[in-house]
Amino acid sequence: MEAMGFGRMDSGVNLYCQRILIDQHSENILPEWLRFVRGVVDSEDLPLNISRQALQDNALVAKLRRVVTKRFLKFMAEEAKKDPESYLNFWKTFGIFLKEGATSDYEFQKELAELLRFESSKSEAEKPISLADYILRMRPDQEEIYYINGPNRNAIESGPYVEMFRKNDIEILYTYEPIDDFVLNHLGEYEGKKLVSADGADILLPEGVEEQDGKEDSLDPKEKETFVEWLKTTLAEKVADVLVSKRLVDAPAIIVNPDSHMSSSMERVIALSRQEKGAPPQSGKKKLEINLGNPLIQKLADLSRTDEEFAKEIAWQIHDNAMVQAGLLVDPLEMVKRNYRILNRVTGN
The missing domain is CATH 3.30.230.80 (Ribosomal Protein S5; domain 2)
Incomplete structure (x- = not known):
């Protein structure tokens, strides 16, 4: 029950x-x-x-x-x-208890790791796989097991964090429950392969992976440096750093966590717990990765030189959009007000 x-x-x-x-x-x-x-x-x-x-x-x-x-x-x-289908039926009902054990009982952690099941980018929907299955399909030069949290499969696959993995045919585990990231974080590694959240700032990409370093951007090195510094200054209140992304393919920007031990999902759970206790939310500054090959970011770079005040509005909107995609808290009232200011501007009002 x-x-x-x-x-x-x-x-x-x-x-x-x-x-x-x-x-x-x-x-x-x-x-x-x-x-x-x-x-x-x-x-x-x-x-x-x-x-x-x-x-x-x-x-x-x-x-x-x-x-x-x-x-x-x-x-x-x-x-x-012996009977994977029957085990998956067991997992759907009782998997939450095994996850609890993996986070609270170090003595049996190794045995519990063998029993964990998660969907992945290469599994069928509602057909979770084991960590051992993932290991068998890893690239020879891959040193990390990647995972990303989201409310469901469609939300994860339409988000920016899986773009690089999809383009390079690298499998990534999907975690849907609030406890899942705590489970994988507590495990730390499996069969010598580090378990890493894809929203971390320091993920190690396998050799041969095509890095997205803004090769199609129109900025020269000096303009690029100036623009990144301008973004850092503009968003200094909320952002620890602004980086040129090596993982984004289409999305303009993403929020990444400087702390490799704390995923966005874990931070959401802790924030809700604090809220239930009446404590104010606490959130460290994140890093913002930008895609210099994205037309919106390129246009923002131009605006930062010709219309700085409007460019700041756009920059903050991009930041808040990225925070929402990461599932992190933003001030909804301020975001909506800014959105209307931007719409009024582009419609000529």
């Missing part, structure tokens, strides 16, 4: 000793994140008169906990290989 949003369930394993119940709904036999499991454990080595407090401190119970948990995870890994 908990998986459907109806409250937190109790542990479902009963502990017996020589067929005598000594701990119903035991919280000591399995980790809390396996509370959905139902069954019984019968041990002949436990004393019949053991108290609940003694159960928590008993070395035999701790050993029993490790053995039973490892056997369950091994069984699930075997079932996933």
Whole structure:
């Protein structure tokens, strides 16, 4: 019921000793994140008169906990290989508990990593794959496993963060749930390959990937430097740096995170948590990557020299658009007012 949003369930394993119940709904036999499991454990080595407090401190119970948990995870890994379709049905219902374990229980993290499933740019819709499947399809020179968060597959694939991956035929995992980025961040790596969010500023592109460095832009090196510095100054209140993007293909700009340990999705979750507690939102400055091959950015560069005030309005609108695409908070009232000012200007009012 908990998986459907109806409250937190109790542990479902009963502990017996020589067929005598000594701990119903035991919280000591399995980790809390396996509370959905139902069954019984019968041990002949436990004393019949053991108290609940003694159960928590008993070395035999701790050993029993490790053995039973490892056997369950091994069984699930075997079932996933033997009957992938049935495992995916299990994953849709109980995957949230395994994700909880991956973020909270370092002892079993390696085993849990084998059981995780996510959709990807090369998987069918609603057919998530394992991290092992991803590894098998990686380019020989690829050192990182890439992922990006979004509300659904269509939103991710129509966004700017996957442009470079799509153009270079590099697989990227899609994460849809708020917990997903925390899971992959806690894992850190899989089979020696670092897990990296595609909205990070420091992603390492495989060798041979065609970098998008604004080759079609009309600015000479001096104009380019001047324009980037102007953007930095204009957006200094909100932006830590402005960079010429090597990943954008069509989009004019994207927001990237300077902190490789904090994706935009994770920041949204933390911001909502602070909001629920009545605390003001906290957000560090981001980096803005611009696509000098994009006509809008090229026109903005011209405007920055001929009509600076209007150019500043455009620059802030581009920044806010990029923030919205990253799923980050902006001031909606100011954004709408600015939008109308821009529309009034371009329509001649």
